[in-house]
Amino acid sequence: MDPTRRSPSPCSSRTPSPRTPPCGEMLGYVGIEAVLDQLKIKAMKMGFEFNIMVVGQSGLGKSTMVNTLFKSKVWKSTPPGLGGPTPQTLKLQSVTHVIEEKGVKLKLTVTDTPGFGDQINNDKCLRPLDIEFLQRLCQAVNVVPVIARADSLTLEERETFRRRIQHNLRTHCIDVYPQKCFDEDVNDKILNSKIRDRIPFAVVGADREHLVNGRCVLGRKTKWGIIEVENMAHCEFPLLRDLLIRSHLQDLKDITHNVHYENYRVFRLNQSHVLPRGPGWVNLAPVPASSPVIPRSSKVPGRVQEDSEEKF
Amino acid sequence: MASSEVSRHLLFQTHMAAKTCISSPVSDDEQGKKENIRSLTMSGHVGFESLPDQLVNRSIQQGFCFNILCVGETGIGKSTLIDTLFNTNFEDHESSHFYPHVRLKAQTYELQESNVRLKLTIVNTVGFGDQINKEESYQPIVDYIDAQFEAYLQEELKIKRCLFNYHDSRIHVCLYFISPTGHSLKTLDLLTMKNLDSKVNIIPVIAKADAISKTELQKFKIKLMSELVSNGVQIYQFPTDDETIAKINSSMNAHLPFAVVGSMDEVKVGNKMVKARQYPWGVVQVENENHCDFVKLREMLICTNMEDLREQTHSRHYELYRRCKLEELGFKDVGPENKPVSLQETYEAKRHEFYGERQRKEEEMKQTFVQRVKEKEAILKEAERELQAKFEHLKRVHHEERVKLEEKRRLLEEEMAAFSKKKATCEIFQNQSFLATGSKKDKDRKKEQGYRLELLCFDVRACEPIGGRKGAEEGRGAPVQWGGHE
Numbered sequence: 171m172d173p174t175r176r177s178p179s180p181c182s183s184r185t186p187s188p189r190t191p192p193c194g195e196m197l198g199y200v201g202i203e204a205v206l207d208q209l210k211i212k213a214m215k216m217g218f219e220f221n222i223m224v225v226g227q228s229g230l231g232k233s234t235m236v237n238t239l240f241k242s243k244v245w246k247s248t249p250p251g252l253g254g255p256t257p258q259t260l261k262l263q264s265v266t267h268v269i270e271e272k273g274v275k276l277k278l279t280v281t282d283t284p285g286f287g288d289q290i291n292n293d294k295c296l297r298p299l300d301i302e303f304l305q306r307l308c309q310a311v312n313v314v315p316v317i318a319r320a321d322s323l324t325l326e327e328r329e330t331f332r333r334r335i336q337h338n339l340r341t342h343c344i345d346v347y348p349q350k351c352f353d354e355d356v357n358d359k360i361l362n363s364k365i366r367d368r369i370p371f372a373v374v375g376a377d378r379e380h381l382v383n384g385r386c387v388l389g390r391k392t393k394w395g396i397i398e399v400e401n402m403a404h405c406e407f408p409l410l411r412d413l414l415i416r417s418h419l420q421d422l423k424d425i426t427h428n429v430h431y432e433n434y435r436v437f438r439l440n441q442s443h444v445l446p447r448g449p450g451w452v453n454l455a456p457v458p459a460s461s462p463v464i465p466r467s468s469k470v471p472g473r474v475q476e477d478s479e480e481k482f
Numbered sequence: 483m484a485s486s487e488v489s490r491h492l493l494f495q496t497h498m499a500a501k502t503c504i505s506s507p508v509s510d511d512e513q514g515k516k517e518n519i520r521s522l523t524m525s526g527h528v529g530f531e532s533l534p535d536q537l538v539n540r541s542i543q544q545g546f547c548f549n550i551l552c553v554g555e556t557g558i559g560k561s562t563l564i565d566t567l568f569n570t571n572f573e574d575h576e577s578s579h580f581y582p583h584v585r586l587k588a589q590t591y592e593l594q595e596s597n598v599r600l601k602l603t604i605v606n607t608v609g610f611g612d613q614i615n616k617e618e619s620y621q622p623i624v625d626y627i628d629a630q631f632e633a634y635l636q637e638e639l640k641i642k643r644c645l646f647n648y649h650d651s652r653i654h655v656c657l658y659f660i661s662p663t664g665h666s667l668k669t670l671d672l673l674t675m676k677n678l679d680s681k682v683n684i685i686p687v688i689a690k691a692d693a694i695s696k697t698e699l700q701k702f703k704i705k706l707m708s709e710l711v712s713n714g715v716q717i718y719q720f721p722t723d724d725e726t727i728a729k730i731n732s733s734m735n736a737h738l739p740f741a742v743v744g745s746m747d748e749v750k751v752g753n754k755m756v757k758a759r760q761y762p763w764g765v766v767q768v769e770n771e772n773h774c775d776f777v778k779l780r781e782m783l784i785c786t787n788m789e790d791l792r793e794q795t796h797s798r799h800y801e802l803y804r805r806c807k808l809e810e811l812g813f814k815d816v817g818p819e820n821k822p823v824s825l826q827e828t829y830e831a832k833r834h835e836f837y838g839e840r841q842r843k844e845e846e847m848k849q850t851f852v853q854r855v856k857e858k859e860a861i862l863k864e865a866e867r868e869l870q871a872k873f874e875h876l877k878r879v880h881h882e883e884r885v886k887l888e889e890k891r892r893l894l895e896e897e898m899a900a901f902s903k904k905k906a907t908c909e910i911f912q913n914q915s916f917l918a919t920g921s922k923k924d925k926d927r928k929k930e931q932g933y934r935l936e937l938l939c940f941d942v943r944a945c946e947p948i949g950g951r952k953g954a955e956e957g958r959g960a961p962v963q964w965g966g967h968e
Binding site: 195196197198199200201202203204205206208209210211212213214215218239240241242243244266267268269270271272273274276277354388411412415416417418419420421424428432435436439440 | 519520521522523524525526527528529530531532533534535536537538539540541542543546567568569570593595596597598600641642643646724726727780781784785786787788789790793
């Protein structure tokens with residue numbers, strides 16, 4: 171750690187406040203950046219949490235997909251056709267596990283939605299029920315659409331299907347993750363545009379290992395070959411895994427906490443008229459007449475907030 | 483064929499298992515059993531070990547915020563120490579000793595070191611210890627700290643809130659500067675720290691430590707700590723629950739309070755320029771651990787425990803304030819019959835109570851208002867009656883006067899008529915006698931005899947204008963001065 175003399179230039183572009191406090195120039199190394207290590211230690215001690223919900227027709231391989239993502243038996247995957255009669259009503263089932271990797275603890279909760287959409291056949295394009303459902307979901311949670319069972323589509327078919335879905339999503343203004351309005355700077359935009367171009371990912375799930383060219387890989391064995399799950403040429407599973415776990419997990423949590431939860435909170439508090447407005451016995455700041463200008467920084471509830479108020 | 487594949491598969495599994503870290507977390511196990519959570523072992527590399535890095539990246543983007551409160555007498559070296567700690571010359575002027583009240587002066591600076599942006603706020607007490615009444619010294623500080631908590635609580639309770647964007651002004655650490663007398667804590671110091679210890683993390687420092695010798699310093703430190711303990715003052719303890727920093731933190735805890743020297747002046751020692759204070763008998767080097775504890779303070783405050791200080795402020799001191807405030811307002815987590823009650827229920831109950839109260843007050847006010855109106859009406863009616871009576875009385879008086887005046891006028895007119903007759907008769911006689919005698923003497927005598935006017939003074943000032951005017955009008959016919967008898 172060499173003592174470096176830093177010029178206070180980038181702070182002005184990032185600071186949202188109109189009155190920028192004076193930038194102090196430090197004449198030598200102080201040790202402020204050690205706070206990052208402190209953060210890491212704290213985070214490792216506390217552990218992380220992640221809650222994921224999988225939605226789709228039964229038999230699409232949702233459980234297998236989750237198992238593949240986390241490389242463990244999160245769900246006991248039911249082979250198709252052998253499960254009981256599909257339940258008519260939608261009942262959610264959650265299961266929680268703690269997994270650890272290199273000292274990092276993750277408490278993972280997976281929620282399944284058995285029985286949803288079994289009456290729907292959306293292998294051509296998104297149907298009105300899907301549209302409606304997706305629109306509502308996107309207001310409340312980060313949605314990542316995924317093309318399941320991509321092993322039954324050729325590469326060209328995949329591409330066509332993907333474009334069609336993207337077109338559908340755009341026409342109906344369904345804002346899936348990563349949402350455009352939360353891109354903070356140029357780097358984010360570039361990175362996320364690449365991701366947005368490939369959504370929905372065409373994935374294949376598998377939790378069995380097979381021997382291919384002397385390597386042991388996760389894959390599905392079919393009569394005409396072995397589909398390697400982690401091979402980018404075969405399917406886009408690595409992209410999904412990277413998005414969900416390796417690069418954007420914290421971001422997903424941030425948006426949920428700062429945007430979706432806050433929107434829900436506003437909705438709930440307004441709905442039950444819990445807080446008396448104006449001068450009351452609780453010294454609360456009265457709701458300002460015009461909605462406050464929220465500077466764009468760190469996952470701000472921007473456009474989404476106004477939308478949700480109308481919808482609700 | 484199949485069996486060999488299976489056996490190779492099994493071999494691979496064990497190999498992978500050895501690679502990944504399987505040890506299940508000890509602390510989570512018990513909780514896990516409670517919540518029926520089982521630990522899973524993974525068969526391959528998933529990749530969420532990058533999570534702490536993701537978190538750190540997010541924090542870097544957001545920036546950090548740190549607020550230091552310096553409490554100490556004027557001239558004890560607060561500003562100099564802060565300058566030295568952060569290796570900057572924050573602009574500041576020397577304060578006077580003659581402030582009647584303690585004021586708190588807060589200044590915010592943006593510092594950056596590699597990719598870490600720090601929004602640093604320094605709050606200084608101006609005029610601390612200069613008052614005669616000790617309570618006036620520490621109360622403004624307590625009020626300031628509470629005000630910052632209050633501001634945060636207000637933001638938290640808003641409907642549309644932005645906590646992640648909120649400039650957190652809550653004080654994360656209070657550096658309490660103790661005078662290097664070498665004897666013991668002053669009463670003011672004890673009182674102040676006692677009032678602050680449940681609201682903020684206190685790190686006591688011995689200021690201007692170059693004024694005490696090493697042996698005296700040891701004794702002083704022991705005395706100070708024992709006084710703090712015996713008076714029940716809770717100062718901040720560097721946390722020792724994490725193995726990586728437990729050792730250094732516990733050793734530092736033993737060195738409290740830190741004896742510090744601050745200086746931004748540089749002195750050449752050997753072949754380096756170091757921050758130091760130059761005396762005729764030697765040089766006190768700030769960053770020399772043999773000379774003072776400055777390096778320890780910087781290490782503890784910034785490099786090792788900044789995050790913990792922030793954490794404690796939020797999860798302990800702020801939570802305590804919040805709980806007290808909400809309880810003050812009448813909120814409880816447990817309702818009557820000891821059943822847990824949600825915030826919403828409490829709000830609803832409070833709201834009903836409030837509206838009921840307001841209704842009652844409105845009724846009361848209405849009653850009072852009606853009462854007052856009645857009273858006022860009665861008073862006004864009474865006044866009206868009085869006026870009416872007065873008016874009647876005056877009218878009567880005028881009428882009487884008028885009658886009297888009429889009478890007098892009549893009499894006067896009669897007199898005038900009689901006089902005119904007399905005059906006419908006299909003239910006839912005069913003419914007759916003049917024609918008969920023609921003597922001057924008689925003429926004069928008769929002339930003198932002729933006119934005799936009686937002036938009746940009639941004072942009209944006491945009468946009402948109506949009556950007076952009428953009288954004047956009526957009297958115009960006769961060239962007589964009216965007057966009135968009272």
